Amino acid sequence: MPQNNAANNIAYQSGHDHNHCISSAMLEAQSVCKGNGQRLTKIRELVLQLIWQSHKPLGAYDLLPAIAEAGFNSAPPTVYRALDFLQEQGLVHRLASLNAFIGCSHPGEHHNGYFLICKDCGITVELASEEIQQSISRCATRQGFAVEQENVEILGCCTNCVAPA
Amino acid sequence: MPQNNAANNIAYQSGHDHNHCISSAMLEAQSVCKGNGQRLTKIRELVLQLIWQSHKPLGAYDLLPAIAEAGFNSAPPTVYRALDFLQEQGLVHRLASLNAFIGCSHPGEHHNGYFLICKDCGITVELASEEIQQSISRCATRQGFAVEQENVEILGCCTNCVAPA
DNA sequence: AATGTGAAGTTATAATATAACAAATTAATT
DNA sequence: AATTAATTTGTTATATTATAACTTCACATT
Numbered sequence: 122m123p124q125n126n127a128a129n130n131i132a133y134q135s136g137h138d139h140n141h142c143i144s145s146a147m148l149e150a151q152s153v154c155k156g157n158g159q160r161l162t163k164i165r166e167l168v169l170q171l172i173w174q175s176h177k178p179l180g181a182y183d184l185l186p187a188i189a190e191a192g193f194n195s196a197p198p199t200v201y202r203a204l205d206f207l208q209e210q211g212l213v214h215r216l217a218s219l220n221a222f223i224g225c226s227h228p229g230e231h232h233n234g235y236f237l238i239c240k241d242c243g244i245t246v247e248l249a250s251e252e253i254q255q256s257i258s259r260c261a262t263r264q265g266f267a268v269e270q271e272n273v274e275i276l277g278c279c280t281n282c283v284a285p286a
Numbered sequence: 287m288p289q290n291n292a293a294n295n296i297a298y299q300s301g302h303d304h305n306h307c308i309s310s311a312m313l314e315a316q317s318v319c320k321g322n323g324q325r326l327t328k329i330r331e332l333v334l335q336l337i338w339q340s341h342k343p344l345g346a347y348d349l350l351p352a353i354a355e356a357g358f359n360s361a362p363p364t365v366y367r368a369l370d371f372l373q374e375q376g377l378v379h380r381l382a383s384l385n386a387f388i389g390c391s392h393p394g395e396h397h398n399g400y401f402l403i404c405k406d407c408g409i410t411v412e413l414a415s416e417e418i419q420q421s422i423s424r425c426a427t428r429q430g431f432a433v434e435q436e437n438v439e440i441l442g443c444c445t446n447c448v449a450p451a
Numbered sequence: 452a453a454t455g456t457g458a459a460g461t462t463a464t465a466a467t468a469t470a471a472c473a474a475a476t477t478a479a480t481t
Numbered sequence: 482a483a484t485t486a487a488t489t490t491g492t493t494a495t496a497t498t499a500t501a502a503c504t505t506c507a508c509a510t511t
Binding site: 217218235237239240246248250252253255256257259260261264265266267268269270271272273274275276277278279280283 | 382383400402404405411413415417418420421422424425426429430431432433434435436437438439440441442443444445448
């Protein structure tokens with residue numbers, strides 16, 4: 122019986138082992154922070170865990186109740202600070218079209234995240250497509266434009282919601 | 287002396303004739319609305335004109351003072367209603383990463399807008415790249431994902447700001 | 452003119468995000 | 482260990498963006 126992991130088993134596939142996603146994300150976070158000489162404090166760790174509850178993007182304010190329950194201050198700056206930190210470390214992405222946040226599926230790697238957001242179930246998958254990257258790069262270069270940050274959020278219907286089992 | 291027009295002379299080129307942009311955008315708007323059986327009222331027309339002041343995305347609240355000066359009610363719903371209408375008609379795009387709005391460069395055509403946003407001067411160019419469209423489409427299809435709406439906002443540095451004259 | 456529909460006016464408030472400063476914790480230095 | 486410096490968190494207040502809900506108005510058709 123093959124072991125599931127994030128690389129070979131994306132969010133909306135049936136055998137998806139989400140516990141593995143969470144634990145590997147938390148481990149990676151430790152290592153990324155250590156590598157960057159940054160501290161993954163309790164609050165930051167908690168916020169990352171909350172974000173990784175699912176593959177559905179969550180709003181900052183959605184996290185506040187759980188932060189309060191864990192005994193921390195739950196005013197907005199608490200969560201925004203943690204989210205800002207996690208974004209700087211490349212552990213979390215913000216989806217501008219949703220005002221929401223999602224765990225990064227391949228932190229550490231230098232990459233652009235392209236997102237497929239299912240409008241029905243909310244599950245969002247991050248791609249790291251060379252093909253998209255290159256087509257954007259070519260179009261930009263043609264205009265003399267130097268790309269610094271790519272924001273690609275594709276809304277639609279995931280395979281499960283297109284053709285429910 | 288060749289005549290400038292929106293098609294052959296994009297926003298950050300030196301000979302850019304912006305008056306032409308504005309007048310052609312307003313004419314197109316009339317025709318699009320007529321075609322859709324919709325009314326381009328005074329406020330809607332004004333908001334579209336304000337949006338077309340420049341090729342820099344503007345926030346909804348940036349428009350309110352001018353709306354007030356023109357003698358209209360300038361509470362937020364006024365501008366949001368007009369912007370919603372203009373988006374529905376395909377005359378204006380919202381840039382989620384900026385919470386801002388920009389005139390559509392090729393209304394009428396059925397297209398996806400991909401945006402190059404200069405972080406220095408703010409000038410934003412809309413592309414309708416087949417190449418980007420196809421690479422997104424291929425990646426999505428590979429995941430069984432049915433694309434409905436594409437949100438591609440590329441932040442960087444335009445040709446003028448990369449190498450100022 | 453009466454009626455119905457869509458648009459605009461108006462008030463209030465929701466949702467998202469940040470500023471600014473104080474207190475506490477951690478790390479580095481003595 | 483005590484002192485200092487730096488970072489993190491707590492706290493209050495407020496900015497920014499956007500929408501809900503209801504009223505009034507304009508105008509299009511009957």
